[in-house]
Amino acid sequence: MDHGEKRLMDKNQESLFVRLIPFFERYGILLLILIMIAVLHLLQPDVFLSWRNVTNIFKQVSWQSMLALGVFMVIVTAGIDLSVGSIIMLSLMGLAIASKAGMPWYVVMLVAPAIGFLCGMFNGIGITLLRMPHPFIMTLGTLYIFRGIGNLISGGVPITGFAEQIRVIGNGKIKLDVFFGEGAREYIPTSLILMIVIFFIFWVFLNHTRIGKWIYAIGGNPGAARAAGINVDRILIVVYTLCGFLAGIGGLILAGRTNSAYPNAGLQSELDAIAAVIIGGASFFGGRGTVLGVFAGVMIMGILRNGLNLMNVSVFWQQVLIGSIIILAVYIDVLRRQLATRT
Amino acid sequence: MSDNLVLEAKSVSKFFGTITALQNVDLHLNKGEVLGVVGDNGAGKSTLMKVLSGLYKPSEGSLFFDKEKVTLNSPRDSQNLGLEMVYQDLALAGNLPIGDNIFLGREPTRKVGPFNFLDHKKRKQLTEEHLAKLKINVKSADQKVEELSGGQRQAVAIARATAFNAKIVLMDEPTAALAVKEVGKVLDLILNLKKLGVSVIVISHRMDDIFTVCDRVMALFQGTNFAESELKNTSRDEVIGWIMGKKD
Numbered sequence: 006m007d008h009g010e011k012r013l014m015d016k017n018q019e020s021l022f023v024r025l026i027p028f029f030e031r032y033g034i035l036l037l038i039l040i041m042i043a044v045l046h047l048l049q050p051d052v053f054l055s056w057r058n059v060t061n062i063f064k065q066v067s068w069q070s071m072l073a074l075g076v077f078m079v080i081v082t083a084g085i086d087l088s089v090g091s092i093i094m095l096s097l098m099g100l101a102i103a104s105k106a107g108m109p110w111y112v113v114m115l116v117a118p119a120i121g122f123l124c125g126m127f128n129g130i131g132i133t134l135l136r137m138p139h140p141f142i143m144t145l146g147t148l149y150i151f152r153g154i155g156n157l158i159s160g161g162v163p164i165t166g167f168a169e170q171i172r173v174i175g176n177g178k179i180k181l182d183v184f185f186g187e188g189a190r191e192y193i194p195t196s197l198i199l200m201i202v203i204f205f206i207f208w209v210f211l212n213h214t215r216i217g218k219w220i221y222a223i224g225g226n227p228g229a230a231r232a233a234g235i236n237v238d239r240i241l242i243v244v245y246t247l248c249g250f251l252a253g254i255g256g257l258i259l260a261g262r263t264n265s266a267y268p269n270a271g272l273q274s275e276l277d278a279i280a281a282v283i284i285g286g287a288s289f290f291g292g293r294g295t296v297l298g299v300f301a302g303v304m305i306m307g308i309l310r311n312g313l314n315l316m317n318v319s320v321f322w323q324q325v326l327i328g329s330i331i332i333l334a335v336y337i338d339v340l341r342r343q344l345a346t347r348t
Numbered sequence: 349m350s351d352n353l354v355l356e357a358k359s360v361s362k363f364f365g366t367i368t369a370l371q372n373v374d375l376h377l378n379k380g381e382v383l384g385v386v387g388d389n390g391a392g393k394s395t396l397m398k399v400l401s402g403l404y405k406p407s408e409g410s411l412f413f414d415k416e417k418v419t420l421n422s423p424r425d426s427q428n429l430g431l432e433m434v435y436q437d438l439a440l441a442g443n444l445p446i447g448d449n450i451f452l453g454r455e456p457t458r459k460v461g462p463f464n465f466l467d468h469k470k471r472k473q474l475t476e477e478h479l480a481k482l483k484i485n486v487k488s489a490d491q492k493v494e495e496l497s498g499g500q501r502q503a504v505a506i507a508r509a510t511a512f513n514a515k516i517v518l519m520d521e522p523t524a525a526l527a528v529k530e531v532g533k534v535l536d537l538i539l540n541l542k543k544l545g546v547s548v549i550v551i552s553h554r555m556d557d558i559f560t561v562c563d564r565v566m567a568l569f570q571g572t573n574f575a576e577s578e579l580k581n582t583s584r585d586e587v588i589g590w591i592m593g594k595k596d
């Protein structure tokens with residue numbers, strides 16, 4: 006019971022506390038999701054956590070999450086992509102036209118990601134090679150252009166009815182008869198598996214490859230990246246291209262889910278994507294944010310919308326609430342930063 | 349002395365249109381030597397550094413690395429010859445940890461199948477070894493640069509410049525933005541580099557810096573060589589006079 010022992014104990018306690026801070030920084034948002042789930046479960050005990058409702062949430066967020074993931078990478082470079090909602094619509098229309106033209110399903114399936122890829126590359130080239138003063142302007146322009154082209158090629162009318170192989174991606178069910186017995190109604194949506202796989206791939210890309218590291222470096226200080234010999238323009242083109250490609254995948258998922266391509270597809274979904282990224286803790290000024298945070302941001306938006314729908318809250322109130330949550334989430338972040346720098 | 353020559357510039361001139369930034373400037377640097385370059389704003393110090401690092405091509409004159417005549421087309425070329433520049437604005441990404449900054453653009457990787465993944469372990473280990481070699485004290489190699497003080501950031505910038513066995517390091521005002529108590533640490537670091545056999549050129553306005561770390565000091569005035577001396581043969585007042593263009 007000498008002093009040395011006591012000091013050692015204090016030190017251990019302190020280091021435990023210090024170790025907990027980054028834990029909360031990293032996983033606090035998951036805690037928030039758990040709280041939301043608990044509250045909604047208490048309010049809607051029979052419905053909210055039912056298999057049907059949970060899979061519904063995942064099916065809804067799966068295509069939105071593709072947009073959010075792409076926009077997240079762009080925001081990490083301190084950029085913005087306003088055109089993803091239009092890219093999803095254009096790639097959906099391209100897919101529908103290819104399908105109506107009688108192309109085989111495996112070609113049709115490639116059309117949407119390919120169109121997204123090209124649209125994103127167009128954005129990236131415009132921002133870098135044409136020296137647009139800010140990505141906001143370039144992608145604001147393409148927001149109109151891509152949706153306009155989508156309406157031109159489709160004549161502005163919905164196109165419905167796709168091959169079963171296309172529908173499986175957005176609407177497929179992996180039956181769980183093995184666990185729940187023959188003919189059980191429980192299943193896992195294919196789109197959930199696809200979402201998890203893609204998020205994992207991009208997590209590896211951003212955290213364990215050189216290009217991923219450079220994307221963060223560009224967001225932190227583009228001058229430092231240039232001084233380190235990194236070709237900043239080329240990396241930016243890669244980022245915007247990947248963002249478009251992900252929007253194209255989103256279009257593919259949406260095609261399967263709705264079985265139709267319609268002129269209003271993805272309308273304003275670029276704003277939902279930005280909201281999810283910001284709620285997920287990414288900095289709008291670049292260089293900060295995690296893939297897990299994006300996933301959490303998407304889930305918070307999805308659970309909130311679903312919960313409010315279940316409780317018959319009007320769409321107008323939903324808008325007010327989501328807007329408030331964006332502001333609140335960022336304000337909590339501001340407070341946290343103040344606390345962190347005060348010592 | 350000429351046996352140890354690592355860098356030499358012979359009658360270098362640099363013109364920007366009708367403006368003459370440098371006129372027939374000579375400079376030499378020996379192994380393990382710290383050379384101070386002084387001069388008023390517009391005297392041509394920064395232009396000379398940019399010529400030496402390959403950012404500018406000299407209009408006239410030639411450069412010699414290890415007594416071999418070279419033509420530099422970009423800073424990449426001078427880096428390959430073992431010359432690194434520490435920029436005044438530091439060129440660090442504050443959102444990234446120390447180790448990531450030191451190895452930015454030259455990250456150690458390991459192959460997994462056809463893919464190259466970052467080798468986080470190796471980077472951390474190399475960072476800790478390098479910081480220890482330079483006697484730079486930080487809490488952890490994983491600390492973000494934005495959490496560091498100005499002096500620590502300067503130290504990271506210098507660590508970055510020397511991580512790949514640089515033989516020559518150019519520093520433009522390394523202490524200009526620092527708190528008084530941190531200046532000493534950066535100066536110690538420069539002396540440490542000297543001990544490790546690295547040659548250093550320091551541009552500084554501060555006589556304290558010059559007279560603490562330099563072996564020799566040269567003054568530029570209006571783009572020309574004005575005066576030069578071993579440090580032991582001169583005084584602060586004399587060097588300040590040189591900066592203002594006064595010579596006895």
